[in-house]
Amino acid sequence: MQSVAIVIPARYSSSRFPGKPLADILGKPMIQHVYEKAASIKNTTVVVATDDDRILSVVHSFGGKGMMTRPDHASGTDRLVEVMNEIDADLYINLQGDEPLVRVEDLELLIKAMTADTSIEVGTLYHAISAHQAKDPNTVKVVTSHSGRACYFSRSPIPFTRDKDRQASYKQHVGVYAYRKSILEKYTQLDESHIETVEQLEQLRLLDSDVDIYAFEVMPTGPGVDTPKDLEKVISILKGEQSDNEKSLLSDIELVITDVDGVLTDGGIYYDEHGECMKRFHVRDGLGIKLLQQAGVKVAVLSGRDSKALRKRLADLGIDIFNLGVKNKEVACKDIIKQVGTTKANTLYIGDDSIDLPAFISCGLAVTVADAPEYIKSQCDLILDTQGGFGAFRELADKILMEQGNFKLLDDPSTFLKVHAAVTQ
Template sequence: MAICEQRVAIVIPARYGSTRLPGKPLADIAGKPMVQHVYERAEEVSNAHIVVVATDDERVATAVRAFGGKCVMTSPDHPSGTDRLAEVMGEIDADIYINLQGDEPLVRPSDIEKLASGMLTNKGVNIGTLCHSIGSDEAENPNTVKVVLASNGNALYFSRSLIPYARDGESASYLKHVGVYAYRREVLADYSKLSQPMMEHAEKLEQLRLLSAGYCIRAYEVEPTGPGVDTPECLEQVRAIIAGLPLPAKPTLGEIKLVITDVDGVLTDGGIYYDASGECIKRFHVRDGMGMRLLEESGVRVAVLSGRDSATLRKRVADLGITLCQFGVKDKKKACQQLMAEAGVTAAQTACIGDDSIDLPAFAVCGVSFAVADAPSYVKAAATETLIKLGGTGAFREVADAILFAQNKEAVLGTAEGYANVMAKMAQ
């Protein structure tokens, strides 16, 4: 690797305990653990001096040593990847530390070289990162972090929201933030002393702590990057790319024949009301009920799947004429598979809607998954799509409308004639 005045270290954080994909660093891709793919690409970065994996799990460390890589054991208690990087700084001496995530096996060495070069040639840049342009459809996804830049390339703000917002329908361009960071040593030394601002808590983006503290973050634009590995679906996609195989076809709303919905937090706002005899009242949204019937009468089955059971819930489901249902469910993966079998559909023909961690097993086995707008960020990240509506405010109807439009059945929504064809069996 090249020798220059300033020493550059690439640090690859690799936690074993991923919520969505346990053991992720060791996932096999073309006969190698994923962390090895990232490591080998990092070693191709010509202006870096050392590559090291930072892990809190001996299984990952053993795998790294097996392919001849360098590894540093770190505490399992770090609240962020940057805090983990600061611990590595105590063992690995460098002037610039690049944090390269261990779930990016398609990372381009040239992109990391561009980031390192920007830091090496301009000592006034204390923190660097990457970004690339995206279309408006991807920009509307809150799982995609956007960044807006000043004319000198410094980040003005990072957000899960659509930024900039085209208020009057004007055209706008969008940049996706790529979560690779370069820090000068003194920034990492100060990081743990910084307080977490409101905007970091709200957005769940740790880089906002640095902006709030007055640091400048220089963003270098690169070509669109390959997918990282966040979910089992992402892993299969990356495996296909590395193997040179056609990408697995993604299910579309046009194929959906079954929609499985959670109740509390989706069909209701999550409020549960009790009287002396026990739970008795839930607040449902009338448009969700209409959406269910519109789907059923248009050939798309609806199933209700709840971790709770009550007379109120059963009465609502019966009023809507929904016959596919399971109540008091603890294993939603198994329940979804049973509902698919009962409906005679495949996973690719099934969509599910959820709002919390109990719904993650359902997300994993359904071809398309939706998280309501007020779901936790980690639930949204596991879903295929995030809805605009909050739970209990018409979230199911949002999904129903999208499916009907995708299947060219929008007439039942927007015309008297179309609605008349199904209205005899409608209920709200």
């Protein structure tokens, strides 16, 4: 049996959020939420490593174990080394004190993987993210080999997509580490590397010193807390008021470009001897389109097909921004964005299949329906709960309206009556 110590570094000073570990989350300080998650794992020693008496006092008040460490440590790993000199273990887990949404099962997975293979010196976690999320420099990406060894960590989107016709998969690094005692013993003797300084990522010191880091996949995690705004988001998630990514994704959308078959319809195409003559649309989607337009959000339609039935539906809805019979959706989206006078960052595209992948590239946000293939879902920022043709667009419209504060369009009768004359289902 290998002994395991979970160390939670917690500093009081923070340029963006002073006193962060003591911030209240539903009646408990944030550090207590993290501590209790770690303490629920059997056969582990849990300790908060801090540089402030206020944090230490709070930890002791809820029955936790804490330890004062030097205030001049450059990183959480350096603080972990000091703890190692006081608490003996075979394996040390570095769990940040600003991760109140950390999952116990993820920590257990990491511990199990490290104890099962003693040749692994350093372990960490990752989960899949979309191409849109990969653009955020605050989101650290990792590229791994077939065996799970981390090849590189970066704030830039890695791998770089040279050919726009190819789709890359991106992995977000989750900042939980497991170290063998032998690695921590020599960590402070390793020279700070150039790439570590440039990227401001301490794990690159290990890679630059030929120490392998293995990354294990988990499900997407909730956000950590770096700012007071992050704290509000975490509290909302714990209350069940919003998902962890919709708020920031939809707040700035000015243009929604939608595919037709598989999104506005169920994908069914009805033929007679003259060719296609009918498509099945959902009335709720039509109302969703009109409500978005009333809120000032432009809606455009893009389709690889063209038909009288489709043109009739567009006319009924008053949609005058469309491109039908499109062969290159990437170029078509760029043209529509230019026509509307907005930007890629303020544009959302909703599609359901491989033909929509080029459109995802041209727009800042990619959305798909519940019944899309898994390989399409993996490329999207938001996956709806509704199937295409059964009100999926209305679900998206409601999310945008609520996020942008247009609640009255949805739930206020008098406001709805004022715009009713222009509304078509």
